[in-house]
Amino acid sequence: MGLKFSIPYQIPFYETDITHHVKLPHLLAFSLQVSGMQSESLGNTDKDIFDNYGLVWIVTDYAIEIDRLPRYNEKVTITTEAISYNKIFCYRNFYITDEAGHQIMLFKTTFALMNYETRKVAEVPDEVVAPYGADKIKKLLRGPRYKTLENPLENLYRVRYFDLDMNGHVNNSKYLEWMLDVFNLDFLTKYTPAHIDLKYVKEIHYGSEIYSGYEFDQGSLNSQHQICVDGNVHAQAIIQWKEIGDE
Amino acid sequence: MGLKFSIPYQIPFYETDITHHVKLPHLLAFSLQVSGMQSESLGNTDKDIFDNYGLVWIVTDYAIEIDRLPRYNEKVTITTEAISYNKIFCYRNFYITDEAGHQIMLFKTTFALMNYETRKVAEVPDEVVAPYGADKIKKLLRGPRYKTLENPLENLYRVRYFDLDMNGHVNNSKYLEWMLDVFNLDFLTKYTPAHIDLKYVKEIHYGSEIYSGYEFDQGSLNSQHQICVDGNVHAQAIIQWKEIGDE
Incomplete structure (x- = not known):
């Protein structure tokens, strides 16, 4: 310590x-x-x-x-x-x-x-x-074993100028924004993450098209995520959700 | 005072x-x-x-x-x-x-x-x-008189969950992000705003498609901007640019 x-x-x-x-x-x-x-x-x-x-x-x-x-x-x-x-x-x-x-x-x-x-x-x-x-x-x-998603639902994002930080690549907090943003407003105002495992695999640069893919299991309230550029995985996550109010 | x-x-x-x-x-x-x-x-x-x-x-x-x-x-x-x-x-x-x-x-x-x-x-x-x-x-x-742009170049943005603030609408700092992001990386690393006039006309809500339109005059380094949803103007701006280094 x-x-x-x-x-x-x-x-x-x-x-x-x-x-x-x-x-x-x-x-x-x-x-x-x-x-x-x-x-x-x-x-x-x-x-x-x-x-x-x-x-x-x-x-x-x-x-x-x-x-x-x-x-x-x-x-x-x-x-x-x-x-x-x-x-x-x-x-x-x-x-x-x-x-x-x-x-x-x-x-x-x-x-x-x-x-x-x-x-x-x-x-x-x-x-x-x-x-x-x-x-x-x-x-x-x-960390945990992340699986490659077979049939994810995907949202497309474009890297914006203000996503970049001083290191010249996308700031890592943005990856989590792209992962959470795939859910709709109704879901995100009812549920909140209880646990997140998140792994960064590769940098992302300006001009990239980002596919934020996910699979969600309503029964267990567990979602799995991947951020892909040109078919390559740049980040992965597993999120365990809970209802807001179960706090 | x-x-x-x-x-x-x-x-x-x-x-x-x-x-x-x-x-x-x-x-x-x-x-x-x-x-x-x-x-x-x-x-x-x-x-x-x-x-x-x-x-x-x-x-x-x-x-x-x-x-x-x-x-x-x-x-x-x-x-x-x-x-x-x-x-x-x-x-x-x-x-x-x-x-x-x-x-x-x-x-x-x-x-x-x-x-x-x-x-x-x-x-x-x-x-x-x-x-x-x-x-x-x-x-x-x-404030200044803002003109409606006749033939703007336009970028499309979608309101993201984290664009919203506690008041339930898009936080006003996001409008400026959409206005500045229409320029490319090369421009934004060479030029910086010297003066900005910005007017908010209408709120923007979740689910909206945002057209960030602009006209730029290279001679005077002056740009004019409008943020539109469904053909209605929600914000307007005039930006006077200068080279980074002319500071």
């Missing part, structure tokens, strides 16, 4: 949805910001890592547990903790707690370092992660 | 674009948040106004002056000031200043109060705006 770092956060109006809850892709993006703030507090900024090594942090996997999504104006605390790392991956948790200190969400994340020029994943230099105090482990943690 | 209220803001990673500058629609959305914070600091929250009058604040017009857009990680201050109001409209400025205290952006905005049930603009109750200390005026301030 490594160092913890916390930031208070009040859910802003423009990041809440029609149900008055925070937009989940926004909370993921903001949480990555919190780990960036931790790096800054330790004098180990993303800019340093880019300048010294030519590397940028990317997220490869999420496992997201949601008791409930925070609501408009609610004050929560986001705590991040470097858990462990191996040659390639860094494992980091984010805990969202409410004003009473109860944990309402947990994001388990896997980070890697990408060479900005070659766009390939690089080995983790020990000295880059030393400031976070996490243990080095040999083990590679495995 | 009314009360001023300031909030420091550091530009987060996930709200910067491929040029490393803040995404302008995000800065507009965040600025509205700052006026909400002022309301909260004065004990005059949006929730109070909704509970007591059934009214919600909407923005009808922007006039945006941009010397330069703040960059990733830059620390700016956003100051809001209630300028004046009349029977229907409230005029409010937002000043973005850099760390040295220089003003780099100015948003002149027009707010109105919408009845949440009827979706019609309501008269401004004096007691709702009294806490901001702005002068009541008789005059209606006029």
